[in-house]
Amino acid sequence: MEVDPRYPVGKLEKKGPLTPDERKHMIESLAQAPARFRAAVAGLNDKQLDTRYRDGGWTVRQVIHHVADSHMNAYIRFRFAVTEAEPKVRAYDEKAWAELADARTAPIEPSLKLLDGIHERWVILLHNVREIDFNRGLNHSENGHMTLDDVLADYEWHSRHHEGHITNLRKKNAW
Numbered sequence: 001m002e003v004d005p006r007y008p009v010g011k012l013e014k015k016g017p018l019t020p021d022e023r024k025h026m027i028e029s030l031a032q033a034p035a036r037f038r039a040a041v042a043g044l045n046d047k048q049l050d051t052r053y054r055d056g057g058w059t060v061r062q063v064i065h066h067v068a069d070s071h072m073n074a075y076i077r078f079r080f081a082v083t084e085a086e087p088k089v090r091a092y093d094e095k096a097w098a099e100l101a102d103a104r105t106a107p108i109e110p111s112l113k114l115l116d117g118i119h120e121r122w123v124i125l126l127h128n129v130r131e132i133d134f135n136r137g138l139n140h141s142e143n144g145h146m147t148l149d150d151v152l153a154d155y156e157w158h159s160r161h162h163e164g165h166i167t168n169l170r171k172k173n174a175w
Contacts, residue, residue, distance in 0.1 A: 005054035008164030016017040018149045022133065026156040032122045033159040037064065042110060042165040045107060048175060049108065053165040058098055060166055065103040067162050068111035068118070074155045075122045081138040081148055082129060090140040126152070154160045 018026070023038045041049070041064060049061040058066065073092065080087040097103060146154075169175075 004166065008087060008168045009160045015153055018134065018153065022150065023134065027123060029128045029156045030119055030159060034119050035129065037067065038112055039114060040163050041146060044175065051169065053169040060169065061108055062098045062103050063104065063162050063165055064108040065111045066098050068114040069097055071115060071118050071155060074151060075118050076153055077138055078125065078148060081136050082133060086137055086139055088139045091128050091140065103142050
């Protein structure tokens with residue numbers, strides 16, 4: 001069975017409230033995500049980093065910068081939801097951000113460092129959020145009401161999703 005290159009780990013499936021075991025697994029996955037991204041891009045040269053993972057998709061370089069941008073936003077959104085009642089958070093134009101000069105041309109190391117730091121802080125926060133507080137929510141300008149369980153599940157999937165774009169490209173091109 002051929003995997004859809006847009007969704008290498010499948011589409012995000014909404015699960016509703018997470019069990020403590022599911023939450024623990026997802027937090028551990030987020031903790032390991034920066035190392036998985038580093039492994040996924042290890043040894044790639046500039047030509048490879050500037051290769052699109054699929055026709056019409058982003059380059060590997062853009063994917064790494066996108067994940068840093070996205071996870072910075074997610075971390076801040078999560079903090080808002082822990083400290084405020086139903087905060088309003090806005091979406092950003094991820095396609096436009098991916099076309100900015102820094103996302104198209106900058107070295108990936110600064111974004112990998114951002115992921116290291118963001119995830120380290122985020123995981124500390126996640127381990128210290130009371131179980132009941134994962135029911136707290138936010139109002140996303142595009143996605144509507146989301147609980148912290150929803151945000152956690154989305155970004156755990158998001159990490160695996162974009163890691164899959166890179167690792168599948170490497171397999172396809174035998175890099």
